Amino acid sequence: MTERTAARPPVRPRSGRRPLPPLIFLLVLALAAGAVWWTVVRQDRAREAAQAQACASAEAAPPSLEPSSVLVRVFNATDSSGLAGQVAEELRARGLTVNEVANDSGRRQVEGVGEIRFGARGRDQARYLSAYLPGAGEHQDTRATAEVDLVLGPQFTGLATVEDVEAALVPDEDVPTGC
Structure with missing residues (x-):
């Protein structure tokens, strides 16, 4: 009997190299x-x-509020006497509720056109009032009421015109969704 062996190809030894x-x-x-x-x-x-x-x-952008719902105290921090009274009358003529008119007795130094002081409950009223006095600084204090103080500064020349206030209060049409 003859043995048949299948012809196998020779096995190539591995070289140890990885396939690059x-x-x-x-x-x-x-x-x-x-x-x-x-x-x-x-x-x-x-x-x-x-x-x-x-x-x-x-x-x-300031919120659009009913002017009579904004309670304001007007203070004069300038050397011009009677300025707070004049501004208070103009604010009353525009429908805002002015509770007090006096000289500023606060210890804060007011610079520029003025300052709007408010408590946590008066944030929206302060933003609304900022349309009347553009460029005014803001200062949040610890008061518990929604009453807002408008303190007139040394560079105050006048309130914004009615048209400017209305334009500032118009909601922005380009507000993206999700805000």
């Missing part, structure tokens, strides 16, 4: 995926920053 082309392909694929991820994250952050900026400018 697949490793290079995987590395390039990982770098491309990382670059795409980085670009998406950057674009998302830029979109969120633009949204936050748009919402901040929309928040800066």
